[in-house]
């Protein structure tokens with residue numbers, strides 16, 4: 001039986017994407033070769049990566065606006081380093097909204113001064129700081145649009161006149177935004193795009209080339225752009241699967257359509273969390289993520305019963321991150337409203353039993 005997969009990442013992907021990806025592993029488009037045994041420089045694969053890069057820009061409405069899309073390797077964590085390497089000359093600003101921004105800060109400190117413009121650490125990262133100043137003399141401001149572990153999501157973004165860099169790993173392609181307000185967006189594929197092993201980086205080219213340090217080739221965004229994401233062997237299978245997923249999203253009608261579904265799923269689950277006395281939400285209401293809903297039991301003694309019930313219902317992957325415990329239900333693009341309904345039914349059944 002196929003599980004209702006609420007895993008935070010690697011995560012659920014559309015069934016048709018999984019099917020096409022698995023077919024390509026056997027035989028890529030009738031070529032007599034598996035996708036993963038053909039040259040990344042073959043005409044067939046170059047078309048794949050070009051298509052994936054173009055689709056990413058198209059879906060985000062960033063075509064012809066000075067942006068380049070790259071599929072690189074090393075995960076979003078590699079971009080913590082590349083961003084600082086390429087952009088941090090003296091001082092950068094970081095908004096600290098959780099573990100991942102904290103990790104990005106740690107890496108950036110190896111390259112220059114880091115100003116933490118605001119932090120919600122004292123309150124266990126249960127909200128997004130709203131009122132904070134951003135000095136004008138920063139090389140860039142780094143934010144994390146969705147905090148996968150704590151289940152908070154930025155609903156508005158600071159208006160700044162320095163480059164705005166966004167780690168969008170866990171909510172890219174999930175909601176409509178003016179993506180041109182960001183100068184650099186990066187996202188690990190394994191949340192809403194495809195398998196782990198690649199990350200999408202979208203860069204406004206004119207922010208590059210301003211630091212004086214020498215940059216190793218593989219870490220240099222300008223070289224990666226010049227080599228069209230082929231400086232070294234790209235992650236062919238993750239890039240192909242991401243391409244399929246972006247085609248799937250475009251076929252559905254793009255971000256506006258998926259956003260509507262994502263909002264419905266989030267409303268269904270959060271209203272259960274709010275109405276059911278057995279559960280309590282972790283994130284402050286106004287900052288709740290539509291992608292990752294975090295909650296706890298109000299009585300820990302119910303844990304064994306609840307765990308047995310959701311497992312029995314075919315629900316998978318709702319254990320909270322080890323750093324905060326409790327539960328986390330991730331509802332990425334491919335998750336159906338019906339699957340969220342299954343979890344909600346288990347939660348109301350838990351209330352009846354408690």
Ligand SMILES: Cc1ncc(COP(=O)(O)O)c(C=O)c1O
Pocket residue numbers: 009074075076077078100144146147148149167168169170188189
């Ligand atoms: C928001 C965010 N940023 C960065 C990362 C790190 O990604 P990776 O494991 O691809 O380095 C994660 C992983 O969960 C994440 O959720």
